[in-house]
Each structure stands twice: as C-alpha cells, then as structure tokens.
Amino acid sequence: MNYKILINKDNPYDKKDFSNFLLVKVDEGVVLEKRTFRAYLDLKKRLEKDNIYIKVVSGYRSEEDQNKEREKYIENFGIEYANKYVALPGVSEHHSGLCFDIALIIDGKEIKEEDYINNYHEIFAKIIELLPLYGLILRYPLGKEKITGYNYEPWHYRYVGKSTASIIMNKGLTLEEYDKLYNRSGVLLVNKPKGLTSRDVVNKVSLIFDTKKVGHNGTLDPLASGLLVITINKATKINELLTCEDKEYIAEVKVGLLTDTLDLEGKVLDKKDEKITKKMLDFLFKKFPRKYLQTVPKYSAVKVNGKKLYEYARSDKEVVLPKREVVIKDLELLDFTDTSFKFRCVVSKGTYIRSLIKEMGDFLGLYFTMSNLKRTRQGKFLLDNSLDLDNVNISSNLISILDALDIPVKEVKDNDYKKIINGTAINNNYNVLDKVLFVNNNSDIAIYKEENGNLKCFKML
Numbered sequence: 001m002n003y004k005i006l007i008n009k010d011n012p013y014d015k016k017d018f019s020n021f022l023l024v025k026v027d028e029g030v031v032l033e034k035r036t037f038r039a040y041l042d043l044k045k046r047l048e049k050d051n052i053y054i055k056v057v058s059g060y061r062s063e064e065d066q067n068k069e070r071e072k073y074i075e076n077f078g079i080e081y082a083n084k085y086v087a088l089p090g091v092s093e094h095h096s097g098l099c100f101d102i103a104l105i106i107d108g109k110e111i112k113e114e115d116y117i118n119n120y121h122e123i124f125a126k127i128i129e130l131l132p133l134y135g136l137i138l139r140y141p142l143g144k145e146k147i148t149g150y151n152y153e154p155w156h157y158r159y160v161g162k163s164t165a166s167i168i169m170n171k172g173l174t175l176e177e178y179d180k181l182y183n184r185s186g187v188l189l190v191n192k193p194k195g196l197t198s199r200d201v202v203n204k205v206s207l208i209f210d211t212k213k214v215g216h217n218g219t220l221d222p223l224a225s226g227l228l229v230i231t232i233n234k235a236t237k238i239n240e241l242l243t244c245e246d247k248e249y250i251a252e253v254k255v256g257l258l259t260d261t262l263d264l265e266g267k268v269l270d271k272k273d274e275k276i277t278k279k280m281l282d283f284l285f286k287k288f289p290r291k292y293l294q295t296v297p298k299y300s301a302v303k304v305n306g307k308k309l310y311e312y313a314r315s316d317k318e319v320v321l322p323k324r325e326v327v328i329k330d331l332e333l334l335d336f337t338d339t340s341f342k343f344r345c346v347v348s349k350g351t352y353i354r355s356l357i358k359e360m361g362d363f364l365g366l367y368f369t370m371s372n373l374k375r376t377r378q379g380k381f382l383l384d385n386s387l388d389l390d391n392v393n394i395s396s397n398l399i400s401i402l403d404a405l406d407i408p409v410k411e412v413k414d415n416d417y418k419k420i421i422n423g424t425a426i427n428n429n430y431n432v433l434d435k436v437l438f439v440n441n442n443s444d445i446a447i448y449k450e451e452n453g454n455l456k457c458f459k460m461l
Helices: 036-050 062-078 079-085 115-119 120-136 163-170 175-182 196-210 233-244 278-287 309-314 353-364 413-422
Strands: 024-025 031-033 054-058 099-106 136-138 157-158 186-192 215-216 224-233 247-255 257-258 268-271 291-295 325-334 341-348 368-378 409-411 435-440 443-451 456-458
Touching: 031 036, 036 099, 036 120, 036 157, 054 413, 120 136, 120 175, 136 268, 163 175, 186 196, 186 233, 196 215, 196 291, 215 233, 224 233, 233 443, 233 456, 247 257, 247 353, 257 368, 278 325, 278 353, 291 353, 309 409, 341 368, 353 368, 413 443
Parallel strands: 224 368, 409 435
Antiparallel strands: 024 031, 054 099, 099 157, 136 157, 186 224, 215 224, 247 341, 247 368, 257 268, 291 325, 325 341, 435 443, 443 456
C-alpha cells in the first residue's frame, strides 16, 4: 500500500499502488482504509481528553458512487458546477480510502460544513496541531489553493504515515509540494566516513529522503571510507546491474602484524619485527598474480550452508572458507616505509581488499594487515563527484536511472507500450543484443533482456 501516493486531477490513482488494501467500517456505512481508520480512532480518543468530539462523515467512495454523485450534481446544477465540486472517477482521494472528512459534535449536534470556518477556528487549530502524531495531514491548507486546486478545508484529513506527516506539517507543505520534493528516484554518490557501516549511511539517507526504498552497492567496512553508491526508490531495482563494474581503492598496509579480521580492528593473532624494502615491493607489484582464487575472509557476510561466515567466526566454529576467482586489473605502489606502504588497485567485483593484502603478504612470506582503505571509483562513478554524508539533503543531485546505466535506451512504440507496462514479452524489433531500457514520455518503464530472439522483462521500474 502506497500511503504517500498523490492523487489529484493531474494524477489519477494507480491500482497497483493499493496492494494489501483493506477497508474497515467506521459507522453509518462510512469505511476507511485500515491504517487510516486506526489513525482516526487514535485522534478521536486524544481529542476527547480535551472535550472535543468528532465523527467521520465521508470516507471511501467507489467509482460507481462517484459517478452517481456526479450525475446527481449535473442533473440539479449543471455540468460546470459538477466539474467544479465533484471530481471525476479515478482522480478523487476518496477512492483511496486514505482521506476522510470530519464533523464536529457540539452539544450533541453535528455541525455542518458551511459553519466550520466562521465559528470554530480554535477547535480546528487544536485538531490540526495533533494530526502528525497520528500520521495525518491537513490535505487542503489555507493559502495553498493555487497548488491544491481546492479551497481551505480544515475538516479534510489524509493519512500518509507519521514520518511523512511530520515533514509535511513542519515544513508547511502540501502533498503536491512534498511529492515534487521527495518522490524522486536515482543514484546518490556518498563519501562514507570512517566509523560508520554502510547500513548506517543507508539509514541516514532513508530518513533524509523519507523512504524505506534505499539500498547500497558494494559494502564498505566501518574502517573504510570513500565512495558508496546509494540507490533510492525505483533505482534500487537496478542494484545488480551496478555491481558488475570494477572498483578502485587506495589501501594502506601495516607490515609484521596478523589479525583475525585482516585489519587493525581485529584481534591480534601474531606480531613480528618485519621490515620491507623497495626492492621487495617492486617484485611484489610486478609478479603478484593478476587472476587467482581468493580466499573469502572469515569476518564477512558470505554464506556457507545458509549461515554467514562472521557468525561462524563469532561462535569460534571452524568452517572451510570459500574461494572466488578475482581479477587484479591494476596495482600501483604510491608510498612506503620499512614497516608500511600505500598502494592503488583496480579489482573485479567481489574482491576483498583485506584478503588481497594478506595474500600479498603470503606471497612475500610476511604478515600484512590492512590499516586504512578508501574506495575512489566504482565503475564510472568517482569519489570526486560524491557528497560528504553531512552535506546530503533532499535537494541533493541524483543520477537518473538512464544516466546510471550503460545500456541502450529506446522510446517504446505505441503498439508495444501496453505490453511492456504489464511485463509481457515482445518481439525484438529494436535490435537489442543484451538489455534495453524502455522509456515513454521521459519516464522509465522497464528493463528488458534479449532471449532467443525475443525481449523479456528483466526489471519493471
């Protein structure tokens, strides 16, 4: 269920946004969506503490009911009046069950709409102030008539969820303004600081963009810093296409130290008074294998028999560590002392730099432990183009799905459009060799993949 969906004259509701949609009866035949109903009950209970009494007088309306109401208005007042006061089916919020109108109960009497604004300012002000606590917003605020297309309605509330309601009410936004600011999809490049997990960064971005649909591409350990590729909303669906790229790092190494995590944050297993020379490093960087089977570190999230390796490690249980083929595409020595060195590397997807460093030490018969790591590139994304985490805000630049992917883009032909939006396979009349991004009117629709001469849906966007 999409609780943040914008429905108005320019945005007809899309039934695919209403999965798990459940209506609940309020009273006198009025029904609301389940969470909206709970929010109303909680608000009603809270208001009664202040001797304010309300009831729902209008909630969910079916398209059939909306058509009947329009016909009634057309018959009695004419079509122009009906168009002004009764929304067409599909463009009314009442089709969602997420909005409702209330009546005040004063001295046991239900106060009519036309009496609200003139006589009960203070009561409505108290109600409106409480709305965000229950995930509700005032749908048509005063002074926003040109944006919403409706006059001020202090009795008309809409459920959007608590975090969204707080943002909208605290910033004085309409749902239209919120949608324009927050309903964005794309790739965000973040310079992750040391001390945070990749999940910590995702959680912060999630709060800033007010969405749970946030992912990251290529984990960085807390010790590491640098480029973290974040995907937001629809862009989370292209994560796997972004992981196929190689990555560049600058790493620093401590000589003569061995830890269980292969970095300085782990438990020291052994320590030796070892030195390294320029000649040894030149030999290492020239002769170290460029393609080999790398041993996955035991402190990693790779699963063996359905259990993550770090879970075995924390339980002191032995397990055979898996090996994966990796490609070391470039190695460059940047700086060194007799007990440390710094280098740049370009590696294939899935390469663990901690393991690479240990295996470089094994190659020379020495202990090497990673002391610092910075990711500077992932595919075509550069650290130089990233934002410090503290500078990320709702207006931060997002790379579009179209610009993030290196696949052909095709404007979908009219006769294929209906098939594509439903995920149906189509003929490969577009000369696609692998994958293609279909767009329509500047909107991303789906990614399709060539299979046996046809195009089949790979990802719906």
